[in-house]
Amino acid sequence: MILHLKKDIPSALLVEEAARSHARYHLNGAHYVYVLGAAHKEVPELLKPYVEASFVMETDRQLSSRSYCAQLRKIEIAPDLCIDEAHTLLVAGPCSVESEVQLDQVAAYLQGLGVRVLRAGGYKPRTSPYSFQGLGAEALRLLSAVREKYGLRIITEARDATHIEAIIEQSDIVQIGAKAMYDHGILRACAQSSRPVLLKRGFGATLQELLQASEFILCEGNMQVMLCERGIRTFEQKTRFTLDLCGVAYLRSHSNLPIFVDPSHAMGHAYGVPDLSRAAAAMGVEGLLIEVHPAPQKALSDAAQQLDFAAFSALHATLPAVTAAVGRKLL
Ligand code: PEP
C-alpha cells in the first residue's frame, strides 16, 4: 500500500509507525511517499489524519507499477539528455576499459557517429577468477578523461559496494549488472543518491524479482531507475542466454520504468546482435546497450559478442528507420 502523507506529520510518529510495520518512506516535494508491504490493505489508524491519498496494491511491485503511476518515468541523464517515450537512446562501447588507447579509439569513433553515451566496465564481475577483472579505479580515471575530451556521457558498472561511491560520483549512469541485481549494498547506495541507475535483470531472476529489486532504490526517493533485459538462462545452449522480449512486453505494460535491451550479452555472438537490436528497437524500448570494440577478437572480456566498427556502423545506419516506424527518434 502506498500512502501520500502530509509533510507536517510529527516525525516521531512517522519513524515509529514505519519501524513497526516495515514501511519505507521518502519526502517528495509536498508530501511523504510512504510504502507498506502490499499485504496491508487498510490505512493504519494513527496515520489517518495525515493521509492525502492512498493506493492499495496487489503485490510489492508498487512505486514501479503503472497502477500507481501510469506515466512512464522520465529520466534526466543531463540537462540536454532525457529518456522518455519519444526516444530510443543508443548506448554503446566496449565490454571493458582495457587501455587508454582502446578507450580513446572507441570514444572518438562513437562521437563521430553521434552516439551520446559510452558504456565500458572497470569493475568486471567475471565468471572465472583467472580472467581479466577490469582496471578498477584506473578505468574510472580513463572514462572521466574521454568524457571531458569527447563530451560523452558515461555508464559504468559496480561489481560490489566497495567502490559504489566512486562510481556514483564519476559516472552519469550507474550500471548494476545482472550478477549484482541482488547486491543490497549497491542497491541501498544507489537509493541514497540521485544518480540515474540502469538495473540489469539477473539471468535467473523473474520479472517480479527484478521489479522488487528496483523498489529498493525507488522507495528511498531515487526515481531515476531504468531496467535492462539482457537475456535469461533457459535450456538453450546454442546462444549464451535467451533474450526475453516477452518480458520486455510485460515490463512495458506493467511498469512505469524506462526499459533498455542489451542484445550483446543475450546472444553472446556478434552475428546475432544487429537483428536483435532491431527487434528490440521495433518494440519501442527507451534504450539499447550494445558492445562495440575496435578489435573484438583481441578483447579481454566478451570477445565473441562485441561488434567491430564496420558491423556497428552498418547497424547504426538501419536503426533510425526502425525507431521511426514505432514513433521514436534514435538518440
Ligand atoms: C556488461 O554489461 O558488460 C555485463 C557484465 O553485463 P551483465 O551484467 O548483463 O552480464
Ligand code: MN
Ligand atoms: Mn560484457
